[in-house]
Amino acid sequence: FTSPTGCPISPAAAAFDPFTGPYQVDPAASLRWSRDEEPVFYSPELGYWVVTRYEDVKAVFRDNLLFSPSIALEKITPTSDEANSVLAQYDYGMARTLVNEDEPAHMPRRRALMEPFTPAELVHHEEMVRRLTREYVDRFIDSGRADLVDEMLWEVPLTVALHFLGVPEEDMDTLREYSIAHTVNTWGRPAPDQQVAVAEAVGKFWQFAGTVLDKLRKDPSGHGWMPFGIRVQKEQPDVVTDSYLHSMMMAGIVAAHETTANASANALRLLLEHRDVWEEICADPSLIPNAVEECLRHSGSVAAWRRLVTDDTTIGGVDIPKGAKLLIVNSSANHDERHFDQADDFDIRRDNASDHLTFGYGSHQCMGKNLARMEIQIFLEELTRRLPHMRLVPDQEFTYLPNTSFRGPEHVWVHWDPTLNPERVYP
Numbered sequence: 473f474t475s476p477t478g479c480p481i482s483p484a485a486a487a488f489d490p491f492t493g494p495y496q497v498d499p500a501a502s503l504r505w506s507r508d509e510e511p512v513f514y515s516p517e518l519g520y521w522v523v524t525r526y527e528d529v530k531a532v533f534r535d536n537l538l539f540s541p542s543i544a545l546e547k548i549t550p551t552s553d554e555a556n557s558v559l560a561q562y563d564y565g566m567a568r569t570l571v572n573e574d575e576p577a578h579m580p581r582r583r584a585l586m587e588p589f590t591p592a593e594l595v596h597h598e599e600m601v602r603r604l605t606r607e608y609v610d611r612f613i614d615s616g617r618a619d620l621v622d623e624m625l626w627e628v629p630l631t632v633a634l635h636f637l638g639v640p641e642e643d644m645d646t647l648r649e650y651s652i653a654h655t656v657n658t659w660g661r662p663a664p665d666q667q668v669a670v671a672e673a674v675g676k677f678w679q680f681a682g683t684v685l686d687k688l689r690k691d692p693s694g695h696g697w698m699p700f701g702i703r704v705q706k707e708q709p710d711v712v713t714d715s716y717l718h719s720m721m722m723a724g725i726v727a728a729h730e731t732t733a734n735a736s737a738n739a740l741r742l743l744l745e746h747r748d749v750w751e752e753i754c755a756d757p758s759l760i761p762n763a764v765e766e767c768l769r770h771s772g773s774v775a776a777w778r779r780l781v782t783d784d785t786t787i788g789g790v791d792i793p794k795g796a797k798l799l800i801v802n803s804s805a806n807h808d809e810r811h812f813d814q815a816d817d818f819d820i821r822r823d824n825a826s827d828h829l830t831f832g833y834g835s836h837q838c839m840g841k842n843l844a845r846m847e848i849q850i851f852l853e854e855l856t857r858r859l860p861h862m863r864l865v866p867d868q869e870f871t872y873l874p875n876t877s878f879r880g881p882e883h884v885w886v887h888w889d890p891t892l893n894p895e896r897v898y899p
């Protein structure tokens with residue numbers, strides 16, 4: 473094997489497979505060899521150059537002209553003709569949103585749509601997030617056993633996402649099925665027979681997004697980011713286009729929902745596996761905000777992101793040709809000893825935890841980061857207060873949806889003795 477630049481490919485680079493095995497178990501650990509020996513390598517399996525060190529990943533995020541985000545939502549596994557014809561039947565037209573939009577279109581759109589993400593606006597959502605969280609905990613608090621993902625961490629961020637976007641709450645179960653399909657479609661490696669089913673779900677999701685958008689257009693006076701976008705479109709139709717609104721109606725649900733659900737599930741798994749840390753935050757909730765940041769660094773929910781190289785360049789001293797595709801592995805960057813001391817340790821007092829690249833960096837950095845932080849903080853505040861004595865069910869195997877980018881355990885089983893619930897002991 474040689475790379476597109478004619479360089480020999482090392483056995484480790486040739487063996488890199490992000491869809492199975494060690495990367496799925498622990499992406500950062502699976503790429504330690506790369507951070508140490510070959511921080512930028514070509515993966516013949518993927519057809520991507522893989523970037524794994526902190527400084528290099530950050531430098532790529534920083535320059536969105538040389539490293540275009542246009543391929544961020546491209547299907548990483550090319551789909552079969554059959555799947556493509558299914559998508560065509562649904563007029564599937566996912567196009568540019570924000571995350572995959574180039575300049576000069578991106579920045580004016582980002583600015584025009586920023587207001588709902590400002591701290592002053594986010595405050596209005598706090599009560600809704602807390603109310604939902606309490607309702608979901610109420611449902612299982614007396615049962616002594618729960619799958620935190622199925623019974624809370626999946627649904628609450630979905631409901632919050634729908635509220636934030638201004639979508640009516642109905643059709644949640646359908647959406648749940650659809651959004652997973654979008655993840656597999658974009659970042660996964662579905663088998664040929666699975667591809668058609670995935671395409672069906674993606675096509676339906678796309679049509680559903682269009683229906684909801686039409687509903688909102690009839691009365692765009694309501695709260696939420698999509699009605700806000702529809703109102704901005706009236707003033708700035710070239711900045712906020714129809715194609716943007718339809719694409720964002722679909723991509724926005726995934727951006728706001730799965731990222732946060734997975735981040736919360738990662739955080740709960742990590743904290744409960746470090747019992748001493750869990751007990752510390754139960755005793756002192758003021759530790760929670762930095763603990764959230766450290767969870768996002770140590771076990772982030774976006775493991776890798778993508779960029780397209782627009783001109784011949786070098787990354788970490790390696791020549792990279794124009795047109796090359798990059799997989800920038802932010803989960804690996806977050807465990808780089810060159811930036812984080814004892815990077816594999818889980819340390820909720822780490823003073824540079826928030827330097828993590830889980831939200832990306834630079835002009836495309838996640839707009840929803842403070843909404844996500846607020847949600848995870850509230851989940852931890854409520855769970856540490858009401859279920860400090862819960863423990864992970866021993867010997868459970870954590871499973872992950874195979875894909876390069878969206879990462880979180882599919883189930884996190886916990887158990888506890890309900891007679892010891894603080895609200896029963898100290899009513």
Ligand code: HEM
Nearest residue numbers: 570571727728731732735831832833836837838839840844
């Ligand atoms: C962009 C991660 C939650 C909305 C991004 C990017 C990442 C990311 C990696 C690309 C950054 C880049 O290219 O530099 C996450 C994670 C989340 C999360 C890990 C949860 C823990 C949310 C939420 C929303 C949201 C709750 C709310 C709607 C967006 C938007 C962009 C974005 C609109 C595009 C920004 C742009 O390109 O200008 N996010 N996200 N995200 N995220 Fe998030």
